Amino acid sequence: MTAVAALAAGSLSACGSSGKPVLNWYVNPDGVDTFMTYAKKCSTDKYDIAVQQLPTSATDQRTQLARRLAAKDSSTDLMNLDPVFVAEFANAGWLKKVTGSLADTIETSANGQGDYLSGAAATVTWNNGVYAIPLWANTQVLWFRRSLAQAAGLDMTKPVTWDQVIDAAAKQGGTVGVQANKYEAYVVWINAMVQSAGGDIVSNTEAGRDAKVDIDSQAGKDAARIIKKLADSKAAQPDLTVSNEGTSLGQMFPAQGPGEFMVNWTFVYKNYEPTVSKDQLADLGWARYPETVAGTPSKPPVGGIDIGVGAYTEHSAYAMAAAQCITSEQIQVDLALKDGLMPSTNAAYDKVAASGQYPKDLIELFRTSVDEGGPRPKSAFYAMISGAIQARWHSPTSVDPNSTPGDSATYLKDVLEGKRLL
Structure with missing residues (x-):
C-alpha cells in the first residue's frame, strides 16, 4: 500500500486496511515517483510503506521533522534527511542507530576503504556511531556554455577561479548563476568558497555551543570578496538576491545572449537533456567547482539525502529493514537515470556509467567532487550556524570583505553562547 500526502499535523495511522503495520516514509520532493515505486517494491507481507511528502525547502523539512520527533511521534518511521540534519537529530536522540555489518561498511567507507563514497559515508556518522544510511550523494559542478568559455579564452580543461569566471562572463555579456537567496543553499555557496580557500566557518564542532568560530579569517574575506565582486559585476543576474x-537554469540557453556559467547540483544534466536541442546540449559544458584562490583545489559542496529511522517508531526492526531496501543499489541507479540524483556507492556509480546515459567524464566529475568536496559543518547546532550566517551575509549586495566576516563571527559566537537570538 502506498500513498502520497502533505505532511499533516497529527499522527498517522500505524495500520493499513489490511491490518499490517504501515511504515511512514517522509520524503523530500525530489524523485517522488521513484520513491513511490520503491515504497511498493520494498513493502512485504509483514508491513507496507507509505510515502508522505515533505515541504520543498530544506529549512521547512527540518522544521516539520523536528516537530514530530521532539513530540516523540511514533508514526515517523523513515525519513529523508539532508546530511546536515543527521548530527542534530542523532545528538537529540531522535534517530535509531545503524548497527552490524552495514554500520561497519559505512564506517570503513568514511575512511576511504569501502563501497560508499567517502564523502557520502561521512555525512551519517556522529559521535562514533552511524545514524543513517546514504541514499544519494549530491555535489555541485560548474556548468557553462562551451561557446561562451571559448569566446572568453578560458581553457576549461584546467582549473578556473571565481575571478576568471566572473570576468569572462562580464566581458562576453554573459552571466554567472549562483544560489544567493536567504536560505540554506546560500550557506552552501559561502561554505564551499571558505573551505576552498583553506578555512572553515566553524571548527571543533564536537564541542557544541563551544565550537570555534573561524569565519573571520582570510578565507572568510576571500569568500566575501567574491560575493561582492559578482554583486557589483555586469555578470550578476537580475534576481541575484533571491536566486x-x-x-538560473533558464539563463543557460536564453533566446538571445551568450548564456552563463552556473554552479548547481547534479540534476542539471537530466533537466536540460530532454528540453533543449541537440546543438544546445552539445554546447553544455561542465568543470570542477571554481577555485576561490588560484592554485588551491576547490572543495565542491557535498549534499544529498540520507535515510534515517525514527527513534520512536513502534516497528524499529521493520523500519531498519525497509531503510536498507530503499537505499539499495538499484534504487540508487534508478534515481540517477530517471531523476539526475547521483548514487552514494561506487557499485551503483559503475552501473550508471555503464548505462551510457551520461557522458563518462561527467560521471567521474560527480564522483570525484563528492569524495574531494567539503561538507557543511557537522554540528548538533548546525541550524543556528546556518541561520546566523544567513542573517549577516544576506543580501549579497551588502557583503563587504572588510566587515561581513567579522560581524558574522561575533554574531554567530553570541548565538551559540545563548547571548543573542536569531
Missing part, C-alpha cells in the same frame, strides 16, 4: 537552484 535559487531553479531560477
